[in-house]
Amino acid sequence: MRPEHAFIVAKREYLARLKSKGFWIATALLPLFMAAMFLGPALAASRAKAEQRLAIVDATGAGLGRLLAAALTERGAGLDDRAGLDDRAGLDDRGERGEGVVRFETQLVPPGPDPAVRRAELDRRVRAKELGAWVWLTPGGLRDNRFEYHAANLSNVVTQEVLRSRISRVVSQWRLRAAGLDAAKIAEVTRPVALSTVRISATGSHAEKGIGGFRLAFGLCFTLYMVILIYGQQIMQGVIEEKSSRIVEVIAAAIRPTELMAGKLVGICLVALTQLAIWVAAALVLTTPAILALLTLPADRTLPEVPWPVIAHLFVLFLLGFFLYSTLYAMIGASFNSVQEAQQFAAVGVVFIVPPLLFIMPILNDPDSPLAVGMSLFPFFTPLVMMLRIASKMPSAWQIAAAYSLCLLTIAGMVWLCARVYRVGILMYGKKPTLQEIWRWVRYS
Amino acid sequence: MTASLELRDVEKRYGDFVAVAGLSLAVPAGVIFGLLGPNGAGKTTTLRMIMDILAPDSGEILLFGRRRQAGDLQRIGYLPEERGLYRKMTVIDQLLFLAEIHGMKRRQALPVVEDWLARVELGEWGRRKIEELSKGMQQKVQLIGTVLHQPEILVLDEPFSGLDPINQGLFKELLLDYRRQGRTILFSTHGMEQAEKLCDHIGLISGGRLVLAGELAEIKRRAGGNSYRLVAPATAADLERVRALPGVEVAIPRDPLDPADPRSASVRLLLAPGASSSELLRQLVQFLEVRELRSEEPDLEDIFIKAVRDAA
Numbered sequence: 001m002r003p004e005h006a007f008i009v010a011k012r013e014y015l016a017r018l019k020s021k022g023f024w025i026a027t028a029l030l031p032l033f034m035a036a037m038f039l040g041p042a043l044a045a046s047r048a049k050a051e052q053r054l055a056i057v058d059a060t061g062a063g064l065g066r067l068l069a070a071a072l073t074e075r076g077a078g079l080d081d082r083a084g085l086d087d088r089a090g091l092d093d094r095g096e097r098g099e100g101v102v103r104f105e106t107q108l109v110p111p112g113p114d115p116a117v118r119r120a121e122l123d124r125r126v127r128a129k130e131l132g133a134w135v136w137l138t139p140g141g142l143r144d145n146r147f148e149y150h151a152a153n154l155s156n157v158v159t160q161e162v163l164r165s166r167i168s169r170v171v172s173q174w175r176l177r178a179a180g181l182d183a184a185k186i187a188e189v190t191r192p193v194a195l196s197t198v199r200i201s202a203t204g205s206h207a208e209k210g211i212g213g214f215r216l217a218f219g220l221c222f223t224l225y226m227v228i229l230i231y232g233q234q235i236m237q238g239v240i241e242e243k244s245s246r247i248v249e250v251i252a253a254a255i256r257p258t259e260l261m262a263g264k265l266v267g268i269c270l271v272a273l274t275q276l277a278i279w280v281a282a283a284l285v286l287t288t289p290a291i292l293a294l295l296t297l298p299a300d301r302t303l304p305e306v307p308w309p310v311i312a313h314l315f316v317l318f319l320l321g322f323f324l325y326s327t328l329y330a331m332i333g334a335s336f337n338s339v340q341e342a343q344q345f346a347a348v349g350v351v352f353i354v355p356p357l358l359f360i361m362p363i364l365n366d367p368d369s370p371l372a373v374g375m376s377l378f379p380f381f382t383p384l385v386m387m388l389r390i391a392s393k394m395p396s397a398w399q400i401a402a403a404y405s406l407c408l409l410t411i412a413g414m415v416w417l418c419a420r421v422y423r424v425g426i427l428m429y430g431k432k433p434t435l436q437e438i439w440r441w442v443r444y445s
Numbered sequence: 446m447t448a449s450l451e452l453r454d455v456e457k458r459y460g461d462f463v464a465v466a467g468l469s470l471a472v473p474a475g476v477i478f479g480l481l482g483p484n485g486a487g488k489t490t491t492l493r494m495i496m497d498i499l500a501p502d503s504g505e506i507l508l509f510g511r512r513r514q515a516g517d518l519q520r521i522g523y524l525p526e527e528r529g530l531y532r533k534m535t536v537i538d539q540l541l542f543l544a545e546i547h548g549m550k551r552r553q554a555l556p557v558v559e560d561w562l563a564r565v566e567l568g569e570w571g572r573r574k575i576e577e578l579s580k581g582m583q584q585k586v587q588l589i590g591t592v593l594h595q596p597e598i599l600v601l602d603e604p605f606s607g608l609d610p611i612n613q614g615l616f617k618e619l620l621l622d623y624r625r626q627g628r629t630i631l632f633s634t635h636g637m638e639q640a641e642k643l644c645d646h647i648g649l650i651s652g653g654r655l656v657l658a659g660e661l662a663e664i665k666r667r668a669g670g671n672s673y674r675l676v677a678p679a680t681a682a683d684l685e686r687v688r689a690l691p692g693v694e695v696a697i698p699r700d701p702l703d704p705a706d707p708r709s710a711s712v713r714l715l716l717a718p719g720a721s722s723s724e725l726l727r728q729l730v731q732f733l734e735v736r737e738l739r740s741e742e743p744d745l746e747d748i749f750i751k752a753v754r755d756a757a
Contacts (some may be wrong), residue, residue, distance in 0.1 A: 002515070005546065008542070008545045008546055012538075015538075016534060020533070241532075242531075244529075245531065245532055246525070246527040246529030247528075247530055247531055249498065249525040249527060249528070250525060251546060252498050253496040253497075253521075253523035254523075254543075255518075255546050427493075427498065427499075429527065
């Protein structure tokens with residue numbers, strides 16, 4: 001292995017990619033894409049409010065129907081319900097300022113002499129789309145704390161949740177009034193409370209929206225996921241390109257395959273680091289106080305603080321993740337003749353990198369849980385899971401050291417394996433190899 | 446004459462298949478050496494072992510009269526049978542990269558690259574991407590990439606296959622020019638005619654073994670005097686009868702036997718040593734209307750076929 005040879009290859013990879021339009025388009029587009037991913041659903045939720053035409057049948061004889069209709073249509077409805085929802089949905093913090101998510105248009109319908117006839121009629125109106133849903137308030141329901149809700153669509157969980165919480169409030173207010181409290185008193189005792197969140201970190205404590213920390217962890221984890229996957233696939237495509245364009249044999253006659261492989265990995269790694277650095281620099285510039293002042297953020301909103309150690313770990317985790325996955329992809333690339341052939345094996349990489357994304361919620365909710373610790377110690381999961389943990393609450397030093405060491409050991413193994421498959425694979429044209437054949441390359445080379 | 450490239454008892458197996466079996470071969474310095482053999486004879490495997498792309502299972506490969514050292518490969522220009530370039534790179538970047546991996550500095554390589562491009566009339570195309578070039582132009586770029594670093598030895602695998610006539614001519618000129626400068630050229634081919642026109646030395650391999658090697662003129666001289674050209678209307682069955690005649694070792698139809706017009710049939714005959722041509726003629730006229738039977742210098746194909754037969 002002569003480093004100067006690897007350097008020539010790395011330089012070619014780096015310059016060729018930096019000169020391509022694709023790199024700059026991706027550098028500009030990914031932040032836009034991420035912004036759309038995060039803001040999109042929140043904006044959509046706040047703009048496109050659900051509407052429901054609701055018939056309220058009050059058979060309680062206690063005037064509950066009227067109270068409910070008033071509660072559902074009052075201005076600013078949904079305030080406190082939203083706070084409850086947000087904790088679960090986790091992605092929107094507009095609740096305390098915004099309007100209700102669901103707008104109800106209510107009509108009171110008397111139960112009539114024969115409830116069965118009335119129910120049939122209401123069902124018919126729902127089917128004819130005159131109504132969205134109907135709710136039936138009964139004395140029995142009041143006693144058992146359970147009312148009926150009939151609708152054509154029952155996957156409208158947000159609407160149901162708002163309705164449920166509103167009925168609960170109306171019922172509890174009605175009960176309080178029945179117990180002798182006056183309206184002002186009731187309003188006072190049922191006022192909801194909120195949590196002001198303060199992050200305790202190594203450097204001190206400061207107020208921060210829980211949702212901000214969540215976004216930071218999610219954003220960093222997702223960035224890592226995208227970059228590792230994109231550049232892993234680029235390695236694979238690069239190797240296949242050299243193989244299918246047949247240039248590889250010309251190169252292999254002048255320098256060792258391991259030098260070619262090392263140069264390729266390092267060159268593409270530097271491209272990725274360049275891109276990450278551009279993003280981090282852009283984020284730092286855009287969040288300087290001078291720029292933020294231009295953005296007229298509401299006074300009560302704070303951006304999450306991104307401490308330097310977290311940025312440092314982002315780069316370290318990227319390097320670990322990159323070499324874990326790029327060696328895997330280089331191996332896959334070297335084994336096949338075309339991207340199409342390699343595609344089914346490329347899915348192997350995805351299988352390893354995706355599981356952490358499925359566990360984002362439980363990991364962020366308790367970053368020190370056995371699940372989070374265990375996953376962060378499995379090398380192929382380490383980059384993403386550790387990113388989540390580090391961004392939310394710095395894990396203990398021994399856990400970080402253990403996870404990184406395991407990663408480095410695995411990388412050493414992957415490089416060894418990859419070098420062997422690569423050496424043989426890049427000169428194998430023609431037939432698609434079987435797994436047994438690839439294993440034979442490893443044993444004999 | 447010292448050998449600039451030598452193989453000693455080299456063997457390479459792929460599983461149970463023996464691609465190269467105990468091959469020994471010396472390529473003297475300053476000659477054009479043709480490695481001949483049919484497809485699958487082990488030519489590509491041999492050249493790949495010389496270039497250290499494949500490692501022999503046993504045996505030794507000597508370069509410049511000694512065991513291979515670091516940096517030796519940079520003194521060789523190699524053109525594989527399967528060739529290609531980075532499609533998205535510009536011509537100049539591509540050639541500079543190839544020069545760099547062969548040990549040249551960028552600064553030192555740039556004038557050489559420009560010189561070459563001008564020489565093959567690609568001067569205007571230096572900043573274009575490879576994929577924008579025609580196939581013939583790409584071939585020129587590939588050839589420049591092979592010789593750019595002024596290699597002392599050229600190792601070329603089927604260099605003429607796939608080349609258009611203009612580039613074939615260009616390449617031939619280049620090879621002859623290289624020989625004049627005292628450089629060594631080893632190339633493989635299954636086309637005997639190319640080899641016959643260019644080579645000073647040849648090595649014939651079949652089934653991974655060397656069946657004949659030496660100076661071409663000497664080989665031809667040794668094989669001469671026993672080769673004849675027969676012109677006679679003949680069918681395939683007639684040809685079989687010719688082959689069965691005593692003293693006939695090889696009978697190859699020169700032009701395809703045309704059943705509609707067998708008159709044109711001409712057959713190359715190789716006789717066993719000591720066989721008499723008048724005896725042959727006496728036998729031929731018994732079943733053929735012989736128009737012509739004359740002594741000819743054997744060509745490489747005859748020699749090759751005979752050598753393979755003798756080896757078997």
